[in-house]
Amino acid sequence: MRRKVTIVLALGLVLLLALGVYLTMGRGKVKEEEVAAFPSPSPTPTEAPWEGDEVGRLRESMVRSQIEARGVKDSQVLEAVRSAPRHEFVLPRYLDQAYADRPLPIGYGQTISQPYIVAAMTELLQIEEGDKILEVGTGSGYQAAVLAEVTDEVYTVEIIPGLAESAAKRLKQLGYTQVQAANLDGYYGWEEHAPYNAIIVTCAPDHMPPPLLEQLKDGGRLVIPVGPPGAYQSLWLVKREGDEFRYENWGGVAFVPLTGEH
Numbered sequence: 001m002r003r004k005v006t007i008v009l010a011l012g013l014v015l016l017l018a019l020g021v022y023l024t025m026g027r028g029k030v031k032e033e034e035v036a037a038f039p040s041p042s043p044t045p046t047e048a049p050w051e052g053d054e055v056g057r058l059r060e061s062m063v064r065s066q067i068e069a070r071g072v073k074d075s076q077v078l079e080a081v082r083s084a085p086r087h088e089f090v091l092p093r094y095l096d097q098a099y100a101d102r103p104l105p106i107g108y109g110q111t112i113s114q115p116y117i118v119a120a121m122t123e124l125l126q127i128e129e130g131d132k133i134l135e136v137g138t139g140s141g142y143q144a145a146v147l148a149e150v151t152d153e154v155y156t157v158e159i160i161p162g163l164a165e166s167a168a169k170r171l172k173q174l175g176y177t178q179v180q181a182a183n184l185d186g187y188y189g190w191e192e193h194a195p196y197n198a199i200i201v202t203c204a205p206d207h208m209p210p211p212l213l214e215q216l217k218d219g220g221r222l223v224i225p226v227g228p229p230g231a232y233q234s235l236w237l238v239k240r241e242g243d244e245f246r247y248e249n250w251g252g253v254a255f256v257p258l259t260g261e262h
């Protein structure tokens with residue numbers, strides 16, 4: 001009997017150790033979505049604990065402590081995240097976390113990305129004034145708004161009809177008239193407006209989508225996480241030079257999967 005108890009206790013200990021190793025794996029990598037790890041939404045909306053100047057203070061603190069401190073330097077990008085009202089893109093129940101250092105649920109099992117990853121990916125795009133940009137994965141519309149703070153021509157596509165519709169409405173209401181949004185499968189880009197100076201993909205396919213490479217202008221840049229769903233992916237910066245493509249790996253990220261039949 002005592003032997004049985006000892007064996008059960010030993011097995012329990014091994015299981016606990018294995019769980020500990022599993023939970024700590026991946027710490028220190030660039031983490032993004034972590035959708036499944038978030039607590040389920042609270043049943044009642046939280047009132048914004050701040051108004052007016054307080055929003056500006058929170059946004060400035062986000063830019064300095066989360067974005068500049070991690071090495072984003074491009075002044076256009078810093079100005080863009082200083083200007084875009086992130087609190088307008090989160091669900092009311094998450095208003096008090098709008099400027100926190102984390103992604104947040106936006107419904108349909110999707111997320112608005114962490115502020116740092118939005119800024120870092122925007123910086124990688126090396127946008128110049130007048131550039132035409134395509135975003136794949138509109139979500140809340142926040143990334144599109146940040147892009148629209150940097151350039152005047154932004155196209156964004158979203159595969160979930162409910163998100164595509166609400167983001168388009170939100171962007172319009174906030175005055176981002178330079179953004180055109182559509183309910184499309186972004187694996188195929190948005191052929192009608194191609195070619196683009198830059199394409200950003202905010203969901204992860206398990207392979208590089210050929211249509212996105214084809215829709216880049218000569219000299220164009222593509223920033224995209226590629227890898228298996230439910231695991232870490234690699235963030236790639238692809239530069240087109242004529243018919244050649246140069247690939248740079250920017251390390252581990254974790255995005256929601258790019259969905260659809262391909």
Ligand SMILES: C[S@@+](CC[C@H](N)C(=O)[O-])C[C@H]1O[C@@H](n2cnc3c(N)ncnc32)[C@H](O)[C@@H]1O
Nearest residue numbers: 112137139140142143158159185186203258259
């Ligand atoms: C991390 S969320 C995007 C966050 C968004 N950029 C923002 O600022 O809120 C990824 C989005 O990609 C969308 N998505 C997934 N597969 C897609 C596809 N094939 N085409 C277009 N959008 C897709 C998801 O529905 C989701 O809204």
